[in-house]
Amino acid sequence: SGEITEDIAAAIRTGNAKEVSKYFSENVDLQILDNEDVNSKSQADLILKAFYAKHTPKSFTIAHNGISKNGAKYAIGNLDTANGKYRVTFFLKKEGEKLLIQQLRIEPQTD
Numbered sequence: 001s002g003e004i005t006e007d008i009a010a011a012i013r014t015g016n017a018k019e020v021s022k023y024f025s026e027n028v029d030l031q032i033l034d035n036e037d038v039n040s041k042s043q044a045d046l047i048l049k050a051f052y053a054k055h056t057p058k059s060f061t062i063a064h065n066g067i068s069k070n071g072a073k074y075a076i077g078n079l080d081t082a083n084g085k086y087r088v089t090f091f092l093k094k095e096g097e098k099l100l101i102q103q104l105r106i107e108p109q110t111d
Contacts, residue, residue, distance in 0.1 A: 004092065004099045005065055005075045012079065012088060013060035017049035020101075025093060029103040044104075051106065055081035060088070073099060078109065085109040 011019040021041060028044040030037060032051050039047060058080045065075035073092040086106050093102040
């Protein structure tokens with residue numbers, strides 16, 4: 001469902017960690033810059049909030065989305081912030097009736 005991806009993209013674009021974390025699974029594999037860990041939903045919210053405090057988003061666009069080999073839906077986007085450009089990747093997992101973010105990565109853009 002493309003609309004969930006769009007909803008998440010809109011949340012990422014606003015720089016509102018609370019809004020993004022509404023889509024988090026109970027445990028999220030979070031990789032933000034050099035920090036990678038599996039975090040509870042509330043921890044992940046705090047870590048994302050800290051990232052946004054330093055990197056105010058200017059724009060976010062989904063560059064690509066699809067289905068991974070193991071059947072997980074994913075999207076890759078470009079986040080342009082006041083403090084650099086980043087590649088954002090998120091993997092979604094169906095839990096009950098909802099698609100939730102199971103993994104979120106924010107990495108510096110290399111190109």
